[in-house]
Amino acid sequence: MHTSAPMRAIQLVxxxxxxxxxxxxxxxxxxxxxxxxxxxxxxxxxxxxxxxRNDCILLESRSSSSLDLTSLIEVRRMAPAGAVILLTTNCSHANLMTALRCGATDVINGPVDAVTLFQRLDDYFESRPPKTFRIDRPQAIAGIASLTRCEREVLQLVLAAMTTQQISRSLHVGPQTVAKHKQQILRKLGVRNDVELVLEIVGNQTQTDHFSGLS
Incomplete structure (x- = not known):
């Protein structure tokens, strides 16, 4: 018998x-x-x-090559409270940490079974108060919503701590194309560089050295 958790609703995205x-x-x-x-x-x-009511949201990443961080950010922006569980089959330790900084309550990497999923949800609701995750600046909110598909792809690779050259190889486009997309992302979100971009998304982390290799 499972332990009762204060969860009454669940969304599958x-x-x-x-x-x-x-x-x-x-x-x-x-x-x-x-x-x-x-x-x-x-x-x-x-x-x-x-x-x-959004006690818990299950979000499945549909990207086969990297975490779908832009979808996570969008869902978490609209639902700042409650649990958001990201389900994926392709998650390195670095990507896991990035997903947690972007608002995921937990990341399940691999096949999902009901026992494991709800045990982790029970542990979350019983041991920790719900966290609130917000992107408050109106320009950042509007900027994320206005990103093109290509810009979203670049953004999620920036959030995964990939350099311009790495993004270029991953997306099979030239470094100049990547740079142009990054300029558009920075302009739309109203930030000056990659470090500010990541800090804006993940909620003003105090340690910027983790992101120093982004540009």
């Missing part, structure tokens, strides 16, 4: 049907309210028109 099936029994046993969203865009549209 861009999660595949296999995951829904795997956790359906535990959801029914706990009598949780469940809402599913095919994409982050759908989550944003429905949340803006009719905000809902």
């Amino acid at each position: 861009q999660c595949d049907k296999d995951l829904e099936q795997a956790i359906s029994g535990e959801i029914q046993e706990r009598q949780l309210e469940v809402v599913t969203f095919e994409s982050v865009d759908e989550f944003r549209r429905r949340f803006q028109t009719s905000p809902f």
